[in-house]
Amino acid sequence: MSKVFDTELPFPTLAKTALADAQLRANLAHATTTIRDKRLKVVGELDDWEQLRSAGAAIKDYSLDHLDELCVELERNVIAHGGIVHWARDAKEANEIVVSLVQATGVDSVVKVKSMATAEIELNVALEQHGITAYETDLAELIVQLGDDLPSHILVPAIHKNRSQIRQIFIDEMGKSGLAAPEGLTNDPAALAAAARAHLRQRFLSAKVAISGANFVIADTGSLVVVESEGNGRMCLTLPETLISVVGIEKILPNWQSLEVFMQLLPRSSTGERMNPYTSIFTGATTGNGPSNFHLVLIDNGRSSALAEDTGRDVLRCIRCSACLNVCPVYERTGGHTYGNPYPGPIGAVLVPQLRRGERTPLENSLPYASSLCGACYVACPVKIDIPKILVRLRSEVVDATRASARPRTPRDESRREGLFVSSALPTRHCHGWAGRAPAAAEPAFLTAAAQQVERGSRCATSAGDVISHVVRSDTPRRCRPGTRAGHSTCTADPPP
Amino acid sequence: MLSSIATALGDHAHRTSLSTTREYRVEGSRGALERRDLLMDRLVDYRAHVVQCDNASLSTTINQLLLVHGSRSVAMPADVPATWTDSLEAHVHRDDPVLSVTDLDEIDSTVSGCAVAIAQTGTIILDSGVHQGRRALSLIPDHLIVVIFDEQIVEVVPEGVARLAPDSAQTWISGPSATSDIELERIEGVHGPRTLDVIVVSSATEL
Numbered sequence: 001m002s003k004v005f006d007t008e009l010p011f012p013t014l015a016k017t018a019l020a021d022a023q024l025r026a027n028l029a030h031a032t033t034t035i036r037d038k039r040l041k042v043v044g045e046l047d048d049w050e051q052l053r054s055a056g057a058a059i060k061d062y063s064l065d066h067l068d069e070l071c072v073e074l075e076r077n078v079i080a081h082g083g084i085v086h087w088a089r090d091a092k093e094a095n096e097i098v099v100s101l102v103q104a105t106g107v108d109s110v111v112k113v114k115s116m117a118t119a120e121i122e123l124n125v126a127l128e129q130h131g132i133t134a135y136e137t138d139l140a141e142l143i144v145q146l147g148d149d150l151p152s153h154i155l156v157p158a159i160h161k162n163r164s165q166i167r168q169i170f171i172d173e174m175g176k177s178g179l180a181a182p183e184g185l186t187n188d189p190a191a192l193a194a195a196a197r198a199h200l201r202q203r204f205l206s207a208k209v210a211i212s213g214a215n216f217v218i219a220d221t222g223s224l225v226v227v228e229s230e231g232n233g234r235m236c237l238t239l240p241e242t243l244i245s246v247v248g249i250e251k252i253l254p255n256w257q258s259l260e261v262f263m264q265l266l267p268r269s270s271t272g273e274r275m276n277p278y279t280s281i282f283t284g285a286t287t288g289n290g291p292s293n294f295h296l297v298l299i300d301n302g303r304s305s306a307l308a309e310d311t312g313r314d315v316l317r318c319i320r321c322s323a324c325l326n327v328c329p330v331y332e333r334t335g336g337h338t339y340g341n342p343y344p345g346p347i348g349a350v351l352v353p354q355l356r357r358g359e360r361t362p363l364e365n366s367l368p369y370a371s372s373l374c375g376a377c378y379v380a381c382p383v384k385i386d387i388p389k390i391l392v393r394l395r396s397e398v399v400d401a402t403r404a405s406a407r408p409r410t411p412r413d414e415s416r417r418e419g420l421f422v423s424s425a426l427p428t429r430h431c432h433g434w435a436g437r438a439p440a441a442a443e444p445a446f447l448t449a450a451a452q453q454v455e456r457g458s459r460c461a462t463s464a465g466d467v468i469s470h471v472v473r474s475d476t477p478r479r480c481r482p483g484t485r486a487g488h489s490t491c492t493a494d495p496p497p
Numbered sequence: 498m499l500s501s502i503a504t505a506l507g508d509h510a511h512r513t514s515l516s517t518t519r520e521y522r523v524e525g526s527r528g529a530l531e532r533r534d535l536l537m538d539r540l541v542d543y544r545a546h547v548v549q550c551d552n553a554s555l556s557t558t559i560n561q562l563l564l565v566h567g568s569r570s571v572a573m574p575a576d577v578p579a580t581w582t583d584s585l586e587a588h589v590h591r592d593d594p595v596l597s598v599t600d601l602d603e604i605d606s607t608v609s610g611c612a613v614a615i616a617q618t619g620t621i622i623l624d625s626g627v628h629q630g631r632r633a634l635s636l637i638p639d640h641l642i643v644v645i646f647d648e649q650i651v652e653v654v655p656e657g658v659a660r661l662a663p664d665s666a667q668t669w670i671s672g673p674s675a676t677s678d679i680e681l682e683r684i685e686g687v688h689g690p691r692t693l694d695v696i697v698v699s700s701a702t703e704l
Contacts, residue, residue: 031681038681051521062515068503081664087498139687140678156678163679189679193687200688205598205637221663231636231674231689238632239598249502254515256663260655261521263669267618271677274539275618278689279669280632288595289631289666300498308505 002124002134003150007340010366014338027162028335035326038272039380045274046264055261057384060317063219063254064307070219070252071298077222081284083294094299095126098211098244101295102132105242107208113226113233114138115213116154116320117246117299119342120355123211134211135177135203137232139196146173152336152344154322155270160335163187174199193230200232210236210291214247215319216262217296220255223283224296227266227276237280243291249298250316262319265382269321302355311390312354317383318347324377324387330370339367346377350390360401368394525617525652532616532652533697536645539619543672544685545693555698556584559608559642562694563587566640568605572596574630581608581628581644592630601637607690608642609635612667614650615657619672621645621695622657624665632668641690643670646698 007014018024043049063070075085086101088094102110110127112118112134124134136145143158144151147169151157158166170181170192179199185191212233216225224245226233237243253262267276285294306312325331325345336344340363343351349367356364368391371377377387506512527535537547550558559581563571568587575593582589590596590604601607610628611621621643623629628644635641651657661667674689685691 027680035677035681048521055519055521058516062513065506065512068499068506071499071502089498089501137688138678139676143678156681158678159681166679189682189684190686192679193676193684197687204688205602218663223663229674230676230678230687232687234632234636234668235688238636257655257658260523260658263658264521264618264654271681271683273543273671273683275615275620275669275671277543277670277672277675279667281663281667281669283664283666286666289625289633298498300501304498304501304505307502 002122002128002145003148004122004125005150005341008361008363009340010362011334011338011340011370012366014340015334015370018334018338023162023165024160024335025333027160028332030162031156031159032326032332035272039269039323039326040272042268042272042274046268052261052264053382053384056265056319056382057317059253059258059261060319060383061313063252064250064313064316066254067249067252067307070254071249074217074219074222074252074298077220078284078294078296079222081222082287083222083284083296086295086297088297088299088301090301091121091299094121094246094297094301095123097297098123098246099126099130099132101242101244102127102209102211103130105209105293107132109133109135109207110209110211111135111137111203111207111236111240112141113210113212113228113236114141114157115211115246116342117213117248118211119151120248121246121299121301123246135200137200137204137236138228139193139230139232142196142200143169146170146177150337151342153325154320154343154345154347155325156322160337163189163192166192170195170199178203204232204235204239207236207240209242209244210240212236212243212245214245214251215266216253216259217247217251218253218256218258221283223256223281225259225263226280227263228279229271229277231278234278234280237282238290240291242293242295244295244297246297246299249300249303250318266319266321269319269323269380269382302357305357306354309354309357311350311393312357314385314390315347315350315354317385318351319383320347321382322347323380323382324385327376327380329372329374329376334370339370346371346387346391347385350385350387350394353394365398365402368392368398519655521655522653523655525656527616527652529647529650532650533647533699535652536614536616536619536650537695537697539616540621540672540695543619544675545619545672545695547695547697549697549699551700552580552698555644555696556581558696559644560584560586562642562696563606566606566692566694568640570604570606572601572604572607572634572638574609574628574634576630577608577610577628592634595631596634598633598637601633604638606640606642607634607638608644610644610646611649612665613657613660614645615654616650616652618654620654620657621670622661623668623670624661625667626665632666635668635670636689639690640692640694641670641673642694642696644696644698647700650697 086097140158153159164187167187174181214224215227331345339348349370353364373388570588612624673685673693674687
């Protein structure tokens with residue numbers, strides 16, 4: 001059975017385990033350092049990068065502002081090109097639709113292109129429950145699937161594994177589900193990639209049904225855009241007879257011209273390349289030149305309720321590049337599993353609580369605190385999502401909700417509340433130095449932890465805006481630096497203005 | 498679902514309109530020769546092998562690349578002119594009648610034209626149009642040779658996007674198949690063609 005995130009433990013509890021894993025810390029430090037340098041280099045090549053970021057944010061804002069109209073326009077154009085559009089209000093509906101579509105083809109296995117949307121709805125589990133095997137074909141997803149592991153990064157789900165660990169997984173597991181790893185397999189990345197190629201080759205060439213996501217869908221043409229590197233996406237999008245693409249409604253762009261912005265922003269931000277090796281763009285059914293049956297499953301799953309909030313709408317701009325993960329001092333130390341869901345890092349900390357609005361589990365309550373508020377994520381974001389500002393807003397919501405359900409107040413609580421608490425109506429004082437500190441799971445303890453942070457007022461900035469204004473020209477966190485203890489960010493000496 | 502989206506968005510009167518001004522670069526500043534040099538530089542940077550030739554030597558250039566790769570068979574789109582194939586020693590399989598997946602898996606190389614090439618990013622775009630054929634041709638054989646003519650080269654991404662028909666089935670190619678999935682280091686060669694050769698065809702007077 002595919003593994004899924006089933007934890008309800010809060011971030012600090014999960015972080016404690018991760019921080020004790022020295023190998024994990026070494027793997028993450030190596031990988032995030034590599035990608036940070038690459039990203040800075042290719043972003044630095046463009047003198048219009050800031051204009052592209054602004055354009056990306058503006059186009060996304062427009063799309064979200066007109067999402068109902070664009071959904072209808074998209075549906076019309078996909079149908080006009082021979083595709084079929086399905087609407088899914090939540091994960092359950094989406095899974096039911098995909099399962100029934102696969103069952104209708106009569107196959108018992110499908111090939112998959114890496115997709116955050118299908119990870120979010122836990123599609124592989126739903127397929128397994130109906131006797132359908134989903135083979136992941138992205139190299140990192142393959143590593144995760146073979147190792148019965150969980151993804152820990154949006155772009156590179158196996159970022160927590162190094163080459164030697166990957167070699168061992170291939171040797172131990174490949175033979176159980178297909179062609180075994182070759183004799184004498186080394187930990188040379190090229191050899192590991194070659195082993196993956198051989199393992200999946202016949203599966204690609206004989207697959208009847210593929211499942212993908214999409215990076216962008218274009219309303220005025222009905223086109224889907226799938227950005228990848230390895231060619232597994234091309235195999236899945238080109239060779240099978242039936243293609244099912246599961247896409248969140250926030251992926252819609254208004255028009256073809258928008259691609260000129262996003263095909264510059266995404267590759268440079270995600271893999272630090274001027275352009276990714278392969279991008280496939282197709283419209284509807286592509287009989288004779290690709291799948292003759294095309295189904296687009298548009299999923300809401302919390303997006304429309306996020307859309308109703310300003311901060312939720314900002315978060316829905318996200319193009320899943322993962323630049324914010326790679327620059328985050330907290331993510332670099334704790335890794336992705338600590339965030340308890342397929343969307344880790346700074347974007348996960350703001351996206352998940354908003355997609356699951358109304359759910360106040362210890363995990364969702366803890367995610368807005370999984371940050372030092374250093375602002376590096378905002379600076380790196382290609383669509384200018386002000387993640388620190390949203391984190392602060394979400395923290396205030398946590399405090400408000402927790403306060404409402406807490407034990408009867410004492411006079412001491414009241415005096416604290418008046419002077420020190422973060423309020424959603426008037427956010428006044430916010431600490432940035434929480435990561436790694438561990439409030440207990442129970443809500444009243446959280447309340448206490450929040451209060452303790454605020455009480456350290458002398459080490460805090462006065463507002464999120466102030467914090468950001470100090471770091472906006474840098475790609476690395478300046479106000480906060482890693483402390484001597486793992487995962488523990490401490491504020492530097494800058495006094496609040 | 499649509500009604501919950503519409504409810505979340507609220508009143509139409511308050512919705513923003515899309516700005517028509519594009520403050521980023523929408524066209525390049527280089528001349529044709531500089532543009533071509535930039536493309537070749539960027540292609541090489543992403544581990545493509547690049548050669549130049551003129552129209553008269555195109556077929557012999559293709560033949561040479563096939564020999565170097567050790568290819569004995571080559572797939573070609575149905576509409577490729579004889580001037581591309583005259584000198585080839587390898588067995589030419591035109592995609593007419595349509596080559597099966599199994600056929601393509603046994604063929605060593607593919608030769609394809611392209612729709613447009615973007616110099617700034619080293620990107621070649623195939624749109625299933627003239628001299629390109631089906632997407633599977635440039636995917637399954639392990640060695641791909643792409644032929645680019647000077648007039649197909651643009652400098653920046655917006656110029657490339659503007660030249661494309663949105664409803665064509667497109668493949669954007671920037672270097673050979675690659676992955677960054679092991680320790681975030683780029684390694685060439687996974688499921689797509691592991692070797693990418695690019696021929697830039699220039700008018701004879703320039704060479």
